[in-house]
Amino acid sequence: GQNIDxxxxxxxxxxxxxxxxxxxxxxxxxxxxWYQQHAGEAPTFLSYNVLDGLEEKGRFSxxxxxxxxxxxxxxxxxxxxxSASYLCAVSGSSKAxxxxxxxxxxxxxxVKP
Amino acid sequence: xSGVTQTPKHLITATGQRVTLRCSPxxxxxxxxxxxxxxxxxxxxxxxYYNGEERAKGNILERFSAQQFPxxxxxxxxxxxxxxxxxxxxxxxxxEGLGGLNEQYFGPGTRLTVT
Numbered sequence: 001g002q003n004i005d006x007x008x009x010x011x012x013x014x015x016x017x018x019x020x021x022x023x024x025x026x027x028x029x030x031x032x033x034w035y036q037q038h039a040g041e042a043p044t045f046l047s048y049n050v051l052d053g054l055e056e057k058g059r060f061s062x063x064x065x066x067x068x069x070x071x072x073x074x075x076x077x078x079x080x081x082x083s084a085s086y087l088c089a090v091s092g093s094s095k096a097x098x099x100x101x102x103x104x105x106x107x108x109x110x111v112k113p
Numbered sequence: 114x115s116g117v118t119q120t121p122k123h124l125i126t127a128t129g130q131r132v133t134l135r136c137s138p139x140x141x142x143x144x145x146x147x148x149x150x151x152x153x154x155x156x157x158x159x160x161x162y163y164n165g166e167e168r169a170k171g172n173i174l175e176r177f178s179a180q181q182f183p184x185x186x187x188x189x190x191x192x193x194x195x196x197x198x199x200x201x202x203x204x205x206x207x208x209e210g211l212g213g214l215n216e217q218y219f220g221p222g223t224r225l226t227v228t
Contacts (some may be wrong), residue, residue: 099146099168099169
């Protein structure tokens with residue numbers, strides 16, 4: 001099975017940096033994804049990591065350590081519109097798993113002025 | 114706009130009824146996935162289809178079934194509905210689904226309310 005943990009809620013100030021941690025325990029691993037979801041809307045793809053290290057995409061960066069079962073999403077120069085839930089998800093590696101994503105519970109980020 | 118479309122946007126029905134949710138994947142995507150999101154359960158994988166064939170199954174109840182048609186659109190059928198089935202149902206699509214890594218793009222969802 002798969003177990004994915006991330007903090008429930010975080011608060012940060014506009015213009016600041018926030019780091020959202022995600023730890024996972026999986027029976028198979030093919031990659032780790034980060035999605036952003038505004039309340040009542042669809043999740044939107046932010047980034048994914050397959051190999052260890054940092055992937056940077058503009059204001060968003062994601063890091064992976066497969067040996068530690070750990071990832072983080074770094075949001076820089078926070079804007080009010082970044083207030084949303086951030087979902088960590090793991091893609092399984094077995095044939096039976098297909099390409100399904102197993103999601104963590106999400107971290108609600110509140111950006112304050 | 115992800116390019117994935119879902120209908121209807123909202124659905125209100127009574128316990129015991131049956132409903133069908135529809136999804137059209139992005140142009141060129143062969144895989145379709147269904148997820149359920151409720152307040153207490155988070156986003157849960159239900160089932161995946163690849164090019165018309167069932168590819169992987171998750172926590173999908175026996176009362177639920179799905180299929181993918183030759184034009185690649187998919188339908189999720191929910192029957193004998195219970196209050197606990199009230200949730201947001203998302204469809205997602207990706208280019209392939211044979212174990213290769215590719216990001217999934219989500220549709221706007223169907224909000225199902227069972228009364």
